[in-house]
Amino acid sequence: MRTSSRGKIGSAIAIHLENVSKSFGDFPAVRNLSMEVNRGEIIGFLGLNGAGKTTTIKMLLSLLRPSSGSIHMLGSKVDAGNYKLWERVGYLEEATFYPELTVTENLDIARRMHLLSDRNSIARVIQQLDLGAHQDKQAKRLSLGNKQRLGLAKAMLHNPEVLILDEPINGLDPASVVEIRELLLDLSRNRGVTILISSHLLEELSKLVDRIGIMHRGQLIQDMKMNQLEQSLQKSLMLDGRNRGALMRILTEQGYSYAEAADGRLVLAEGSAIAQPEKLAELLVRTGQPPTHLSVVTEDLEGYFLRMIRTAGRKQA
Amino acid sequence: MKLLSLIHNEARKIGRSVVFWVMLAVFTVLPLMIAVFNSSAANWEAYFADLLGSIGSLLVVGFSFTSAWVFGMEYTNNTLKDMLVKPVPKSYSVLAKFIVIALWNTGIAVFTFAVIAGAGTVIGVSGGSLSTILTICWPFMAASLLIMLVSTTSALFANLTRGYLAPIGITFVIVIVSNVVVQLGYGLYFPWTIPVLLLTGAELDFISMIVLAATGIAGFAGTVAWWRFAEHK
The missing domain is CATH 3.30.70 (Alpha-Beta Plaits)
Structure with a gap:
């Protein structure tokens, strides 16, 4: 694992983006994005479609390479070759699964990919995400909300220190939204998990996050704590x-x-x-x-x- | 241990898919049909000689499909990212897929040979013994292995085109081009015709082996490089 020379990145800072830009041809999808996320913090990412949120998340997951700038997570440089980093990071970019396999089988595939020997990790996330009634159901037969729960279960299977979640509450009913919110708050408050979450459900996001970042046309136009935000509301x-x-x-x-x-x-x-x-x-x-x-x-x-x-x-x- | 775990995953994805059973059905029905059309053969040598060219072409299409599907379905299910953002080297994930493809293809080859041998017995092909059939079986398995080698390119095409439909189309084009290449007399130098010619009794020269090795290496190394270096929007 490559470790950054800067000590502070390895300590209190969980995610550090420095002047990150990404262009597709002539189109600048993300421009000079700099941001730090502290350990245990929940940061919400807001933006219209095409604002650069998903591109940023894909760069955080090393699926895209920044055109310029650097990204560090948990003291390591984010890079497609730095696969060890994913032992400590979970993500939900979109709820994906093998449709013919059951919920348990899908989770077992994720467990094996994480090289986890503990089979109880599957039972734990099934219980955490309330998927018990569906564990033997083929993933393709799940409702949209339960597919989303399966995606979250996969993200949380290995007890990550950082969770990166793109629209995690899409498709969930109001009771499930509250349940997932409480789960994420518990992970952050009691287990120190850093959560970066993007969502279009603004009011829901405001109940969950410590900080909010607004992206527009590839730029971070606002980054403030929720208590500051309350003072900024007109x-x-x-x-x-x-x-x-x-x-x-x-x-x-x-x-x-x-x-x-x-x-x-x-x-x-x-x-x-x-x-x-x-x-x-x-x-x-x-x-x-x-x-x-x-x-x-x-x-x-x-x-x-x-x-x-x-x-x-x-x-x- | 790491690799075994990944191989287990890949085997489970194949074993639980509808495609596995479709392939089994296809490699039962088509070899039987080909065998029935050759039911007039006088003895086992003649029977297999008549069949193996067609069976070889069938294996080229079938193995290309299995290679393309195992990689392409990760794109159609959108699960590729689930494999890339994991704490295992990407080369291990690719290797696990190729190992499982090789095992699947070997199973198909053995099954196909058993089907045509069984059909020959039912049809009443005469003059054979177990040793005669085994004498034909070894070159058949060797040719199957060579077809697996060139099928790595289908895996690469599946990755480049992010799905399994385009490589299947390309395979059918290759089958057509192969007929032309053989007619022109260059069959020993075209990767997809070399194994089929071996099945029909042709002697492979050194250049043929180089062509096969280069194709296999290009398919495997290209796929590993794609997984390691390509961007995934």
Whole structure:
């Protein structure tokens, strides 16, 4: 196994990407991506289709070679020849299996590929992923959700230190989503497993990850901790009344700027209005236009994500 | 131990597949049909002499298919990545596949010979003894081994084209080209016709052996190199 000369890569940092770029012909799929993921951390990868998430994951798995830059994982350089690294890394890039073989047989193939002598590892992941009722079923006869569970079971069979998961909760029902979320949280919190996860299910991702990275057109446009993200979410004040025209006149006279939402309600983005909505309520009551609706709304992750990629799109244009 | 574990995996994939039973059916029905069409042979030597050219061509197609399928199905099932991102050298994974292909093909060759010998007995081919049949069996098995050697190229084609359909198409083209090559008198220098000519009693020269060895090495080394160095989008 090749070990990086940089000590910090071998210690607290589980995944380290340094100026990684990947082009297919003239098309730059990933551009100058630099990122560090600490051990035990769960990082979520967000991005539209074609943003470069899957290309990045394939480079992390050595299925693609970076055009430039370097990738280290658990202190080792990621390279197609560095096969020993995969003793410590599990992945789910897409749920794949041998369709004619049963769940147990598929897991046994993965166990043998990992050179694990312990046959109990199969029973353990079957139990962890709740596949007991399906263990003798041919993989092709599984539901989409159970195929996904089989993929996760294969990824977790060898108790990896790093899990790389591309859309792991696709096709799962709501109860299964919660179950898998709790399983991944347990792996991270109690066993120190580092998890890099990409998903389109933004709200679900926000319940799971410690950090979030947003990719857009091959670039990492945002990389922040979830508690920082909460501070970055835009707040706005939604306002409505019986006479919207009168409300607009009062707001203009008092120096508030506003916009009209699609449903006709007024949206105020000013800090003073959001910080002290009661003052605005008082003012409207005093002027004979008491509000019928007044609420401070925090942007959701989806809204934040769309705002970020719109901003990045404008900058790149 | 490492290699045995991988061989076990590959054998299980083949043994549990529908393709295994389809191949068994094909190599029962087609040799029987070929044998029945040659039922007028006077003795065992004549019987096998009539059959072996056709059987050789059948083995060329069959062995190309097994080689292409064992590698190509990893692409059609999208399981290739499951084999690449594992803590075993890629050369071991490729070697395990080739060993299992060789075992499967050997089984097919023995089974095919048994079918045509059994058909000859039922048809009533006369004048034979066990030693006569064994005298024919050894060159048949040697030719089968040479066909396995050139079939490594089908494995390479399966990897290059990321599936098993293209190499099957290429094999049929090769069979057609082989007929032309033999007609032109260059059969001893074309990898896919050399084993069939050996079956029909031709003497192989040194260049034929070099051509066979080079083809086998190209197929094997090319496949290992592909697994080690190719990118997988």
